[in-house]
Amino acid sequence: MNSARMIFKYWLKSRKFFILEFIFLLFSTICYTLTPIFIGRMVGVLDPYLPVSANITGVLFNFFMVLLFALLRYFFNRLARLKGAEVSSRAVYHLRDDISNAIYRQTFSYFDKTETGQLISRATSDIEETQQIFGMGLTLGLQSTLQISGITFGFFIFSFDLSFILLVAIFISFMLSYYIAKKLKPIFLETRDSFGDLTNTIRENIVGTQVVRMFSTQNKELQKFKKNNDRFYKASVNSVKYNSLYMPSIYIVMGFLMISTLFIGGSRFINGTLNLDTIIILLSYVAALGFPLMVLGQIMLVYIQADAALTRVRDVLNSSPDIKDVPDAIPITKMKGEIEFNNISFGYTQDHRILKNISFTVPAGKKLAILGTTGSGKSTIINLIPRFYEANEGTIKIDKRDIRKYILKDLRKNIGIVSQETFLFNKSIAENISYGKDNASKEEIIEAAKIADLHDFIITLPKKYDSIVGERGTRLSGGQKQRLSIARALLIKPKILILDDSTSSVDVETEYNIQQALTRIMKGITSIIITQRISTIRGADYIIILDRGRVVGYGTHDELISSNVLYKQIYETLYQKQKSKIKIEEIE
Numbered sequence: 289m290n291s292a293r294m295i296f297k298y299w300l301k302s303r304k305f306f307i308l309e310f311i312f313l314l315f316s317t318i319c320y321t322l323t324p325i326f327i328g329r330m331v332g333v334l335d336p337y338l339p340v341s342a343n344i345t346g347v348l349f350n351f352f353m354v355l356l357f358a359l360l361r362y363f364f365n366r367l368a369r370l371k372g373a374e375v376s377s378r379a380v381y382h383l384r385d386d387i388s389n390a391i392y393r394q395t396f397s398y399f400d401k402t403e404t405g406q407l408i409s410r411a412t413s414d415i416e417e418t419q420q421i422f423g424m425g426l427t428l429g430l431q432s433t434l435q436i437s438g439i440t441f442g443f444f445i446f447s448f449d450l451s452f453i454l455l456v457a458i459f460i461s462f463m464l465s466y467y468i469a470k471k472l473k474p475i476f477l478e479t480r481d482s483f484g485d486l487t488n489t490i491r492e493n494i495v496g497t498q499v500v501r502m503f504s505t506q507n508k509e510l511q512k513f514k515k516n517n518d519r520f521y522k523a524s525v526n527s528v529k530y531n532s533l534y535m536p537s538i539y540i541v542m543g544f545l546m547i548s549t550l551f552i553g554g555s556r557f558i559n560g561t562l563n564l565d566t567i568i569i570l571l572s573y574v575a576a577l578g579f580p581l582m583v584l585g586q587i588m589l590v591y592i593q594a595d596a597a598l599t600r601v602r603d604v605l606n607s608s609p610d611i612k613d614v615p616d617a618i619p620i621t622k623m624k625g626e627i628e629f630n631n632i633s634f635g636y637t638q639d640h641r642i643l644k645n646i647s648f649t650v651p652a653g654k655k656l657a658i659l660g661t662t663g664s665g666k667s668t669i670i671n672l673i674p675r676f677y678e679a680n681e682g683t684i685k686i687d688k689r690d691i692r693k694y695i696l697k698d699l700r701k702n703i704g705i706v707s708q709e710t711f712l713f714n715k716s717i718a719e720n721i722s723y724g725k726d727n728a729s730k731e732e733i734i735e736a737a738k739i740a741d742l743h744d745f746i747i748t749l750p751k752k753y754d755s756i757v758g759e760r761g762t763r764l765s766g767g768q769k770q771r772l773s774i775a776r777a778l779l780i781k782p783k784i785l786i787l788d789d790s791t792s793s794v795d796v797e798t799e800y801n802i803q804q805a806l807t808r809i810m811k812g813i814t815s816i817i818i819t820q821r822i823s824t825i826r827g828a829d830y831i832i833i834l835d836r837g838r839v840v841g842y843g844t845h846d847e848l849i850s851s852n853v854l855y856k857q858i859y860e861t862l863y864q865k866q867k868s869k870i871k872i873e874e875i876e
């Protein structure tokens with residue numbers, strides 16, 4: 289779909305107002321096109337053979353007609369603009385709605401390849417950029433097109449052959465604006481892109497402010513910002529260079545048209561083949577043509593500008609998510625929680641496999657621990673279970689059915705994830721804990737906080753559960769953030785609970801408390817825990833050892849310790865490191 293069709297599609301979302309506006313504009317154009325006739329008639333009625341009073345009456349009559357049509361034009365124009373405002377505001381409203389829906393619909397892999405700053409600028413400033421074409425394009429664009437058509441029609445009626453000069457003038461103006469528009473399109477695309485990069489730089493500087501200050505790289509960052517700002521500035525100036533060509537060129541075309549009409553019309557008047565009032569009518573038409581021609585040229589520029597923005601917006605709207613429900617997706621009424629990986633291979637990109645032939649089963653209600661070096665693919669494995677990414681080969685089954693067969697929303701509703709990097713919303717603690725469940729009761733929230741060993745801390749805060757956590761949870765410590773996200777995952781009472789290193793930033797005692805509480809509530813919950821903690825590993829029913837995307841050990845602790853050399857090595861290293869901490873647990 290090109291931008292023009294897209295603009296029409298959004299205008300037609302308020303079809304009724306659009307049609308009303310068109311009708312009012314049509315009336316206003318009729319008034320506009322009739323006016324020159326009465327101007328011409330003011331001269332035409334003059335007749336030296338009639339008494340002076342008759343002459344005055346004739347002139348006055350036509351004068352009042354001109355006035356009347358001007359008033360009518362004002363009236364219809366105002367009505368048209370009111371309707372037009374409705375149409376254009378609604379169009380932008382729907383567009384904004386559609387782009388945010390499109391962004392929410394996207395999958396993880398989309399965000400992996402798209403910069404946040406570019407996305408934000410598409411959803412904000414690009415939409416802003418289209419506002420003008422939706423508004424001005426509609427009322428003025430439609431009005432000018434109607435006016436030019438009306439004037440051409442009038443010209444044809446009063447002087448058939450002269451109207452060809454008019455057509456040449458209109459044609460030249462259109463070619464001019466087409467030429468300028470073609471030159472401007474890449475420049476406008478560059479302005480939009482550089483603006484997106486500008487947004488991205490600012491965003492990264494704000495989000496990463498700690499890193500920037502820590503390494504004192506403000507100057508480097510400023511340079512980066514300046515470079516993008518320069519790009520934006522140059523593209524903007526460049527656009528004016530072509531933009532400013534249009535108006536003066538139109539003046540020349542109009543001058544040429546005026547002189548030709550005067551010259552040819554004048555000669556015919558002398559020949560006696562054309563009346564003076566017809567010449568005046570034609571000249572008034574030429575004068576009336578200037579304004580709509582200029583407006584149309586201007587709108588062409590606004591359109592090209594909007595086209596650049598809309599092309600970027602369409603990019604988001606048209607990228608349909610690669611992970612979605614199959615047509616006959618099955619709802620999940622009650623999940624048991626058995627998980628089975630069957631020969632799974634996966635890569636974030638086509639040419640690089642991160643997971644290779646992974647197979648394992650976790651029976652419902654059992655606990656699996658995943659052990660492996662950094663980058664071995666532990667987090668990647670768990671990303672596949674809620675279908676954040678789709679495996680390239682193999683199948684993942686839950687309760688003996690391929691996860692791709694389930695309704696995605698149902699699948700995710702049954703899985704609680706505490707990911708490695710916690711994200712919190714700038715809301716209250718209670719709102720963050722209950723994020724996954726609307727209208728969760730106060731008791732449920734407190735219960736979840738207690739299991740996550742966070743309740744005792746929360747009640748020391750002045751506003752308790754109503755305390756705001758700050759953007760991304762900046763007002764909480766690393767461990768508190770993790771515990772909050774554990775509480776958030778628990779509140780939805782998932783059938784499958786996934787903890788990705790989630791207790792790494794909490795101290796041994798807290799971890800122990802959480803583990804104890806989790807063990808209590810985890811009855812009947814299948815859990816997958818990525819961990820380095822010996823106590824957790826030993827408490828697991830099954831253990832997987834992952835090495836560069838392959839399973840190199842799978843079994844219970846007792847099986848592995850006696851048969852798997854690698855496991856034995858890892859276990860002993862971890863044991864040495866955590867010896868002192870384990871004592872605490874054993875004392876308990």
Ligand SMILES: Nc1ncnc2c1ncn2[C@@H]1O[C@H](COP(=O)(O)OP(=O)(O)OP(=O)(O)O)[C@@H](O)[C@H]1O
Binds near residue numbers: 400642
């Ligand atoms: N979104 C992504 N796009 C491309 N590659 C990725 C992405 N996420 C992870 N990877 C790559 O996949 C590999 C496995 O990453 P993964 O996060 O699963 O490791 P991990 O075992 O969880 O490591 P850690 O213990 O450090 O958390 C890494 O080499 C990483 O570079």
Ligand SMILES: [Mg+2]
Binds near residue numbers: 666667708
């Ligand atoms: Mg990880």
